[in-house]
Amino acid sequence: MDRLDIDIASQLAQLTLGHVRREYPHSESFRSQNVDDQPGAPGDNHPIFYGSYDWHSCVHGHWLLARLLRRFPGLPEAGHIQALFDQSYTADKVAAELAFFQRPGRAGFERPYGWCWLLKLFAELAQLEDQRSGGWRDQLQPLVYEIADRLQMYLPRLLYPIRSGTHSNTAFALLLALDYASQFDSSLAELLKAQARQYYLNDVGYQGWEPGGEDFLSPGWQEALLMKEALGVEFAEWFEAFLPELAAGRPAQLLIPVEVSDRSDGRLAHLDGLNLSRAWCQRQVLSALPASYAARDTIQASATSHLQAGAAHLQDDYMGEHWLATFLVLAFDGL
Structure with missing residues (x-):
């Protein structure tokens, strides 16, 4: 298995359709302002992105379905995907999603991982709608514009990149957001490239102190992929300085797949995703x-x-089921 074909796409579509509307189990983290500010049911808070265990996984589950539909218009599950999008992307549901973000105490909700997956979803819907009419992108715009504005305000205040192997990783966020911004927001695209250079241009001799025990992203490989997009023709020279001993197999830990001890533990199961995200990068x-x-x-x-x-x-x-298929498609297809 080294490429995405319609048979694999069909299997992944079935898998994803099975969880994007599965409300429980559910995990969510945000700050309550007072005793009355308590979370409701996932579907009350998020009438679109309530499934797939958590908000960001549901967003990128939608991205996955949009990508599969665009890549394989004859997909057997095409009608089910289109029906999901028709039912999801309505003005009232988008307004409810937006209202959740705009409540006091929600400024950091899903920052930056969920934010940038939402931008990526919008970009994918735009490409999909070049093939078939749906109006989904237009309906989603108010929420997307809110998130894009938040990202543009946040990044100049982030003086140092977050180099973790989990949701807060800055390189991953910049990479996904850049795909959106390069098509729809030139000022944001300029900011993203400038921040990438500020954060990472002078990095040399990466030591490869990874993986962390709960990582699903490789800080080193993720940074390299971002700089590929940010630097263009300058990338090869930067990469040789960043990983100068790669031909000799060093750092070895960047080249060897990781093992998972317990796939029923959500955080330990991240490591399956690390294998896929490394392959992608x-x-x-x-x-x-x-x-x-x-x-x-x-x-x-x-x-x-x-x-x-x-x-x-x-x-x-x-x-793992509620999110790993997304990273498999990244490994196959890239962004």
Whole structure:
């Protein structure tokens, strides 16, 4: 399994349709302002993105379905996906989602991971609607504009990048947001590229102190993929300085798939996602390096082994089932 075809797409669509409307179990974290400010049922707070265990996973579940529908218009599940979008992207439901974000104490809700997946979803819907009419993107715009504005205000205040391997990772957020901004918001795109340079341009000799025990992103590989997009023709030189010993297999821990001890533990199950996200980053980074680059075979072999390791566990437990398919498609397709 090394590419996305209609049979795999159909399996992933069925899997995702099975959880984007599954309300429980559900996890959510936000600040309550007072005794009366208590969370309601997920579907009351989020009439669109209430499934898939948490808000951000439901958002990127929608992205996954939009991507599969765009890539494979003849998908057997196409009618079910279109019906979901027709029922979800309505003015009243988007207004309710927006109202949740605008309540006091919600300024940091889903920042930055969920924010940037929402922007990515919007960009995917825009491409999908070039093929078929739906009006979904237009309905989602008020929420998307709110989030884009929040991101533009937040980034200049983030003086240092967050280099974790989980939801707060800055490189991942900038990368997803850049896909949206390059199409719809030139001032945000300029800010994202400027911030990427500010945060990462001078990074050299990455030591590869990863993985963390609950990571689903590789801080090093994620940074490299962002800089591929931010630097363009300057990227290959930057990358050789960033990982100068890769041809010799160092740092070794960046090239070896990780193991998972307990897939029923949601945080430990993150490591299956790390294997898939590393494969995604490695394959995309490789595409930007010259044919003469000495570590091409090393990166390719690592990407293949990571992809195989992650793809084998999509449905072992709901703690992975509700989100891993998204990262499999990233590994196959890129952004």
